[in-house]
Amino acid sequence: MHIHKRVLVTGGAGFLGSWLCERLLERGCMVLCLDNYFTGSRMNVEHLLDNKHFEIMRHDVTFPLFVEVDEIYNLACPASPIHYQHDPVQTTKTSVHGAINMLGLAKRTRAKIMQASTSEVYGNPTVHPQPESYWGNVNPTGPRSCYDEGKRCAETLFFDYHRQHKLRIKVARIFNTYGPRMHPNDGRVVSNFIVQALLGRPITIYGDGSQTRSFCYVEDLIDGFLRLMDSPDEFTGPVNLGNPGEFTIKELAEKVVAMTGSASEIVYKPLPKDDPERRRPDISLAKQRLGWEPRVKLEDGLVKTVDFFEHLIKKFGPAGILG
Ligand code: NAD
Ligand code: UDP
Ligand code: UDP
Numbered sequence: 001m002h003i004h005k006r007v008l009v010t011g012g013a014g015f016l017g018s019w020l021c022e023r024l025l026e027r028g029c030m031v032l033c034l035d036n037y038f039t040g041s042r043m044n045v046e047h048l049l050d051n052k053h054f055e056i057m058r059h060d061v062t063f064p065l066f067v068e069v070d071e072i073y074n075l076a077c078p079a080s081p082i083h084y085q086h087d088p089v090q091t092t093k094t095s096v097h098g099a100i101n102m103l104g105l106a107k108r109t110r111a112k113i114m115q116a117s118t119s120e121v122y123g124n125p126t127v128h129p130q131p132e133s134y135w136g137n138v139n140p141t142g143p144r145s146c147y148d149e150g151k152r153c154a155e156t157l158f159f160d161y162h163r164q165h166k167l168r169i170k171v172a173r174i175f176n177t178y179g180p181r182m183h184p185n186d187g188r189v190v191s192n193f194i195v196q197a198l199l200g201r202p203i204t205i206y207g208d209g210s211q212t213r214s215f216c217y218v219e220d221l222i223d224g225f226l227r228l229m230d231s232p233d234e235f236t237g238p239v240n241l242g243n244p245g246e247f248t249i250k251e252l253a254e255k256v257v258a259m260t261g262s263a264s265e266i267v268y269k270p271l272p273k274d275d276p277e278r279r280r281p282d283i284s285l286a287k288q289r290l291g292w293e294p295r296v297k298l299e300d301g302l303v304k305t306v307d308f309f310e311h312l313i314k315k316f317g318p319a320g321i322l323g
Helices: 015-026 042-048 081-086 088-109 145-165 189-199 218-230 249-260 284-290 298-322
Strands: 006-010 030-035 054-058 071-074 112-118 169-174 203-206 239-241 266-269
Touching: 006 015, 006 088, 015 030, 015 042, 015 218, 030 042, 042 054, 071 088, 071 218, 081 088, 081 145, 088 112, 088 145, 112 145, 112 218, 145 169, 169 218, 189 203, 189 249, 189 298, 203 249, 218 239, 218 284, 239 284, 249 266, 249 298
Parallel strands: 006 030, 006 071, 030 054, 071 112, 112 169, 169 239, 203 266
Antiparallel strands: none
């Protein structure tokens, strides 16, 4: 029996992972943060390095890992289209081989394990908003497939290990999440628009900006992760975690411009292939089973995110953050 729960966070040096590590330490857990630093960095967890309950390890989840833990949060995987399309074969390997290894680890240690899945399993949805019972509309051979199908296969593996080996699993389908420690240059819409606005550069809307997304503030999402992990064993999910507020990309651009008082103009660029037209979570299940719903309004979350990027630009300069 261990006084402190031993928790493994894969992808722990990334955007969501770093927030999760922080919250777990606050709860008195021993945290093993594992990352290969493909998109994450030690800087994201710099403030945790002195904590004696925090340990960081460079490792790639596509290789086996032998450690002793009580809980595993499997977050390792590049999340933005630019990053996951950079080396698509590695993206599929990370999702699939990574899931197999972490499930093998959970099987040996009898640890409870949560998978960071995604709204991308719904593809370009024909049902709106998306409930967990919807099976999705996914292109298996397109540029987004390495991510979408990799994550779908990981869900399959989680449910097969659950049925076949009686593993305690949790599957969270995460919708677009934003907040401090997002990468300034990973091409995601919130970080792009804020950085462009702060630097007075044109705001790039892809397509006509009528496509919609729902944006969840990171602290709300992490609260959902913790509630899911703590939920009774019979509740496996999959469960949607996201903010049901739905905005067009054009509305988001206008909000960011207004909020930053930016002089940036809005420019229109071609819409990337297979870009989903609409996305909004149906979060009835999370409300009912986890008592969870987001609390932070888009405007409030954006203020904190703008603040973060302002500091980053002051510290490293435009060239420093955009590489
Ligand atoms: P991120 O890119 O900041 O974090 C991913 C982390 O995983 C990085 O630190 C990266 O270095 C690490 N990583 C990648 N491949 C690895 C490997 N093979 N071995 C070990 N570490 C590896 O992205 P994020 O936004 O923090 O996303 C975390 C998880 O949540 C991902 O699994 C992502 O698919 C999922 N997710 C995120 C969002 C979102 O809006 N942020 C939405 C849906 C799903
Ligand atoms: N694995 C791991 N750590 C462990 C146990 C297993 O990384 O503590 C890996 C192991 O290398 C294997 C994978 O997880 O490839 C799946 O394990 P499982 O026991 O399900 O399969 P098997 O070893 O029977 O192929
Ligand atoms: N987008 C945009 N301008 C940008 C970056 C993204 O108009 O500079 C659009 C993108 O085409 C998509 C939406 O914003 O319709 C969300 O994109 P993101 O890459 O953040 O996430 P995802 O498509 O995975 O939801």
